[in-house]
Amino acid sequence: MEVTNGGEGAHELLQAQAHVFTHTFNFVSSMALKCAVELGVPDIIHNHGRRMTLSKLTDALPVTPSKIAHVKRLMRLLVHLSFFALQKNEDGEEGYVLTPSSRLLLNESRTGLSPLLLMQLDPVMFSPWNVISKWFQGKEALVMETATDMGLWEYVAKNPEAMFNGAMASDSRIILEVLVKECGWAFQRVGSIVDVGGGTVDSAMTIAKAFSHIECTVLDLPHVVRDVPKTTDRDFVGGDMFQSIPIADAVFIKWILHDWSDENCVKILAKCKESIPSKEEGGGKERDEQEWRKIFMDAGFNQYKMAPVLGSRSVIELYP
Ligand SMILES: C[S@@+](CC[C@H](N)C(=O)[O-])C[C@H]1O[C@@H](n2cnc3c(N)ncnc32)[C@H](O)[C@@H]1O
Numbered sequence: 001m002e003v004t005n006g007g008e009g010a011h012e013l014l015q016a017q018a019h020v021f022t023h024t025f026n027f028v029s030s031m032a033l034k035c036a037v038e039l040g041v042p043d044i045i046h047n048h049g050r051r052m053t054l055s056k057l058t059d060a061l062p063v064t065p066s067k068i069a070h071v072k073r074l075m076r077l078l079v080h081l082s083f084f085a086l087q088k089n090e091d092g093e094e095g096y097v098l099t100p101s102s103r104l105l106l107n108e109s110r111t112g113l114s115p116l117l118l119m120q121l122d123p124v125m126f127s128p129w130n131v132i133s134k135w136f137q138g139k140e141a142l143v144m145e146t147a148t149d150m151g152l153w154e155y156v157a158k159n160p161e162a163m164f165n166g167a168m169a170s171d172s173r174i175i176l177e178v179l180v181k182e183c184g185w186a187f188q189r190v191g192s193i194v195d196v197g198g199g200t201v202d203s204a205m206t207i208a209k210a211f212s213h214i215e216c217t218v219l220d221l222p223h224v225v226r227d228v229p230k231t232t233d234r235d236f237v238g239g240d241m242f243q244s245i246p247i248a249d250a251v252f253i254k255w256i257l258h259d260w261s262d263e264n265c266v267k268i269l270a271k272c273k274e275s276i277p278s279k280e281e282g283g284g285k286e287r288d289e290q291e292w293r294k295i296f297m298d299a300g301f302n303q304y305k306m307a308p309v310l311g312s313r314s315v316i317e318l319y320p
């Protein structure tokens with residue numbers, strides 16, 4: 001197709017170019033958001049307590065004076081992306097306010113997502129996205145290996161500054177808050193739970209707080225739980241879910257199976273099944289339901305219940 005082919009050809013050509021540009025420059029949205037979080041923009045606007053004018057915002061930001069004019073451009077994009085909104089006062093003066101999404105990025109927020117955002121967009125953690133075509137052509141099983149010569153768990157163990165566990169915890173605080181509200185039924189009938197691959201600042205903490213009758217154990221890799229301060233409401237066990245899982249009425253797993261191949265999911269679930277009693281005794285890669293069903297059945301489970309109560313995610317109960 002050539003531009004000179006007439007009006008419609010030119011329009012289509014420009015639309016196609018805009019489409020390519022949209023996707024070529026998609027990364028700018030992520031990086032602008034990261035920049036705003038690193039500069040503390042959500043907290044500064046929040047602490048201001050009312051709509052904040054551009055000049056007040058630039059006064060409060062740790063920005064080199066010669067670069068102040070660029071703050072407006074950063075904020076224009078983030079308003080366009082609905083991370084902030086512009087509101088006018090009675091005199092028509094505009095100021096920035098937070099939106100529900102930027103409220104999730106406040107440092108003080110108990111359900112803050114900044115650690116997850118900063119971990120995802122950290123240059124090394126982001127590097128696998130840059131080598132996907134190399135991974136397709138290479139022998140490594142995992143794209144993380146192509147980028148760093150290590151699997152994810154080894155990289156996380158050797159580079160605690162990547163803050164992977166803290167990032168996972170920031171998701172768990174949101175998801176578990178919803179889970180204990182919406183799915184109390186799943187926890188009422190169990191006296192003990194083991195959170196397999198539970199991480200550090202963990203789901204088990206919210207479960208233990210919401211359901212004081214439940215004894216909570218967290219199993220994770222030894223280096224992950226080694227430095228977790230002792231608590232009275234949870235027990236941390238260092239181990240390997242492929243080897244052995246502590247006995248409990250129910251196993252809780254969140255953001256585990258999608259990291260593993262079908263064969264490894266079967267192994268993990270078979271170990272989970274060994275650790276929980278039968279239903280009569282009171283036991284409580286992104287796939288579609290048919291694929292999950294096969295894995296559950298291959299691991300020896302007979303029944304499952306899926307509750308799509310967590311937005312794009314579901315609570316799944318498995319019965320031996
Ligand atoms: C994606 S994180 C999920 C953490 C937590 N469940 C959550 O949802 O926030 C996966 C967790 O599995 C742990 N893990 C990886 N391999 C493991 C293994 N072989 N045995 C036990 N835990 C493992 C990691 O250390 C990490 O904490």
Ligand SMILES: O=c1cc(-c2ccc(O)cc2)oc2c(O)c(O)ccc12
Pocket residue numbers: 116119120124125126127128144152255256258259
């Ligand atoms: O939110 C994440 C992010 C990752 C992640 C990010 C960057 C990398 O280079 C590797 C991995 O991994 C996750 C994961 O394994 C999971 O089970 C849940 C969430 C995330």
